[in-house]
Amino acid sequence: MSAKYLISAPSVLRPGTPTSLAVTILTNDPVRVTAELTNGNTSLVQAESTFTGGVTGVLVLPPFPESSVDQRYSFKLHVWGYQRERLVFINTTTLRFNPRTFxxxxxxxxxxxxxxxxxxxxxxxxxxxxxxxxxxxxxxxxxxxxxxxxxxxxxxxxxxxxxxxxxxxxxxxxxxxxxxxxxxxxxxxxxxxxDYYEPPHFDVQVKTAPEIVMVDDLSGTVTAQHTNGQPVQGTLSVTVTLVSALFNSGRPTIVHNATKDIHGSTQFLISQDDPPVRQHRATDLSNSQHHTNGILYITACVTEMSTGEVPMYDLNLITLLQENFPTMQEIQLCSVFEV
Structure with a gap:
């Protein structure tokens, strides 16, 4: 066994949902990869595909019904790699099972x-x-x-x-x-x-596109103004948080955070080439299907320089789409919550 490889898999299994593996072969020769999900001594599903060296691909295990599992036993993912008929790698990992379907x-x-x-x-x-x-x-x-x-x-x-x-x-x-x-x-x-608190002396607004494709850069504009219309000068912190039913068990996950100066208004750009975003995309690829979307929360925090006033926030929501998302109607549920 000599082939080097990287396989990313979701840590949580859900019934009725395909399980996607992101497979990268770190050698020049192609490798045939076989994957199997087991519950105790029972085989649930299997899948097999051949992957070219140096390229990341996706191996999709078909969904399995909840009626086919016994939660008293552990769930394991087994993978084998073959070059021709020679076994070049083998690995097994234990996964968690979540019966929640939404x-x-x-x-x-x-x-x-x-x-x-x-x-x-x-x-x-x-x-x-x-x-x-x-x-x-x-x-x-x-x-x-x-x-x-x-x-x-x-x-x-x-x-x-x-x-x-x-x-x-x-x-x-x-x-x-x-x-x-x-x-x-x-x-x-x-x-x-x-509680009783002092109302804000300035407002913060975030403007972004309503949806982006996973491979796109994320850009937007943050505006901070006093109630009398004068610009706010201070420090802006932009945080990007992902919420996806398939990623990290549905828990909000911070994928990027950046800080810069602001004087009334400023633009921000989060490149897909940034290390934190690139790392998230590689991980999320193994947890998402080609028709799956998620929600990006863009949180802008502005702290005024002259007064040191408690930071003010604004929140925007963006739909994160795969490249071949079929329709636009289904993203209406991700529209911005009006304040």
Missing amino acids: STFIQTDKHNYRPGDTVKMRVLSVQPDGKPHKGRVHVSIRDPKGNLIQGWPSLNSYLGVVSKEFHLSQTTPLGIWTIETMVDELTTEEQFIV
Whole structure:
């Protein structure tokens, strides 16, 4: 066994979803790669393909039904590499199994509120392939003591999205409030803070394209102005976070962070050749299908130089598409949440 190789695989398996492996052969000669998923002593699925040396390709294992697995036993991925009939490498790794077939995200228009404010929220449910999940949505709001203050049972979602508003009274209890959602018996929580605080003296806005292809550079404009229209001078921090049902088990993952000066307005560019982005693309390739999308959160934080005022934020959402994404209708669920 002598061939050098690099194979990236998702750490979590989901039923009914294909499993993609990113395969790179680090030799000149082609290698035939065979992969198999097992559950205990049972073979779930297999796939095989030949890969050219020095080129990264994708080997897709077909989906398997949840009824075919026994969670009492471990899940393992086995790979073999052959040059002609000679075995040149072999490897085995243990994977985790997640029976969830969709993920739910709760978004609010901001994190901190004052008594008398209105909380705007949105619940987004997506399947592992990036398409909307259209289950019934139950939403409830609890105060810092856990008391149920407002509830909306059995809401119909539109393209996997439910939007609601909740008004905080002037005598609202201060502290950490909780938004709870239940979609097809899957429970998700998100928290926000109610407290007295000084309202912002300047606004921050982020403008980007509504969607990008995975191989594109990401660019945009950040504008920071006082309420009287004067420009804000200070420091800008731009953070790019990926949320994908197939990447990192659906948890938000920071793929880039950059800091620069700002005087009223400035542009930013995140190149696909930057090391953190390039590393993410190589990893995400093994977790995504050619028709899968994700959501990029672009967070802009501006700290004013003269006053040292607490940083102000703006959040923008971008749909991340594969090159041959079939339609544009399915990305409407990723539109910007209006503040």
